[in-house]
Amino acid sequence: MITFDNVTKAYPDGTVAVDGLNLEAADGELTVLVGPSGCGKTTSLRMINRLIEPTSGSILLGNERTGDMDPALLRRRIGYVIQNAGLFPHRTIAENVATMPILLGEKRRTALIQAEELLERVGLPRTFAKRYPWQLSGGQQQRVGVARALASSPRYMLMDEPFSAVDPIVRAQLQDEFLRLQADIGKTIIMVTHDIDEALKLGDKVAVMRVGGKVAQLATPAELLANPADSFVADFLGRDRGYRFLGFVGVDGRVELTDEPVAVLGEPVPAHLGAEPWVLVLDTAQRPVGWVEPSTTDGPIREEHLNLSGTHARHDETMRQILDSALSSPSRRGVVVDGLGTFKGTVTASTVVAALEGVKVS
Numbered sequence: 001m002i003t004f005d006n007v008t009k010a011y012p013d014g015t016v017a018v019d020g021l022n023l024e025a026a027d028g029e030l031t032v033l034v035g036p037s038g039c040g041k042t043t044s045l046r047m048i049n050r051l052i053e054p055t056s057g058s059i060l061l062g063n064e065r066t067g068d069m070d071p072a073l074l075r076r077r078i079g080y081v082i083q084n085a086g087l088f089p090h091r092t093i094a095e096n097v098a099t100m101p102i103l104l105g106e107k108r109r110t111a112l113i114q115a116e117e118l119l120e121r122v123g124l125p126r127t128f129a130k131r132y133p134w135q136l137s138g139g140q141q142q143r144v145g146v147a148r149a150l151a152s153s154p155r156y157m158l159m160d161e162p163f164s165a166v167d168p169i170v171r172a173q174l175q176d177e178f179l180r181l182q183a184d185i186g187k188t189i190i191m192v193t194h195d196i197d198e199a200l201k202l203g204d205k206v207a208v209m210r211v212g213g214k215v216a217q218l219a220t221p222a223e224l225l226a227n228p229a230d231s232f233v234a235d236f237l238g239r240d241r242g243y244r245f246l247g248f249v250g251v252d253g254r255v256e257l258t259d260e261p262v263a264v265l266g267e268p269v270p271a272h273l274g275a276e277p278w279v280l281v282l283d284t285a286q287r288p289v290g291w292v293e294p295s296t297t298d299g300p301i302r303e304e305h306l307n308l309s310g311t312h313a314r315h316d317e318t319m320r321q322i323l324d325s326a327l328s329s330p331s332r333r334g335v336v337v338d339g340l341g342t343f344k345g346t347v348t349a350s351t352v353v354a355a356l357e358g359v360k361v362s
């Protein structure tokens with residue numbers, strides 16, 4: 001656990017960046033600090049590894065006060081990932097990742113081999129080990145930054161806007177990969193972001209901070225959306241809260257699936273479906289590939305006949321995804337698949353909404 005106990009930081013010019021902060025980041029959880037620009041997120045994070053010294057109060061790792069530790073030793077115990085990765089430009093990727101283990105006394109050769117394993121862990125090929133940072137894309141560099149932070153097997157990790165320097169698609173990929181990695185490694189992490197959607201997606205707990213460095217609310221993403229503590233938190237969460245809350249409600253068998261007559265890619269639409277406005281098309285492995293308007297085909301269904309606008313929901317996902325599958329489908333029948341992508345049935349928005357009537361919001 002990382003604990004802030006009444007921590008204040010006043011800069012020499014009198015700016016109070018953090019004011020009496022009390023916060024507990026639980027073991028094995030990812031706690032996100034989120035809030036508007038200048039609310040003291042980075043100052044709070046950097047006080048944990050003493051890149052910034054608190055003016056008063058104490059920060060504890062477990063039950064050890066960081067103020068009593070040697071700052072260099074403290075930093076070796078905590079992985080640190082920053083925006084733009086901050087890699088050493090003249091060192092290879094493997095050398096970058098191996099920096100801390102070598103500093104801690106690991107044999108260079110062993111550390112470099114472990115670095116290659118870590119690269120794979122964060123989704124990069126081992127062949128990147130010998131490249132230099134400038135030979136990697138921004139997203140790849142961010143992955144290296146995560147690998148480097150993990151290299152000394154720290155129990156704690158601090159991440160300051162780790163995914164913000166890349167485009168939205170790469171960012172979403174990095175977030176998904178990081179969630180999978182964290183499910184595996186279960187580190188105690190504090191992450192800073194100014195992006196509320198990122199906070200809600202990644203955080204086990206989210207601390208919404210207000211300018212002046214106080215926590216307005218610390219809660220799970222679902223609790224925040226369902227029960228914002230005050231109008232500042234509600235405004236910061238933004239619009240669509242009701243819809244976004246659905247992202248935290250599991251389908252859990254609430255919605256009954258309907259059988260759907262289907263066509264097969266590469267074969268003609270079956271004659272008895274010829275008058276339907278839309279027919280779902282599967283591939284030969286029973287995976288949905290799109291919808292077709294029978295009136296526009298003549299002979300075998302080809303890929304260019306397909307309407308691809310509909311999203312697919314897995315039957316074990318959330319009500320948000322299952323509702324989205326219905327709303328995005330040209331037939332308004334949402335496609336539901338199993339974990340392997342095999343077609344299970346369809347849903348309509350009205351059945352999803354009817355199922356939502358029974359969902360408790362709090």
Ligand SMILES: Nc1ncnc2c1ncn2[C@@H]1O[C@H](COP(=O)(O)OP(=O)(O)OP(=O)(O)O)[C@@H](O)[C@H]1O
Pocket residue numbers: 011012013015016017035036037038039040041042043044194
């Ligand atoms: N070295 C400094 N001297 C004086 N004031 C500072 C210093 N560093 C930060 N501040 C001020 O402290 C406040 C908090 O800054 P901090 O960087 O912690 O905010 P933040 O929430 O991380 O912001 P952002 O999202 O914009 O990065 C701001 O008002 C900032 O101007």
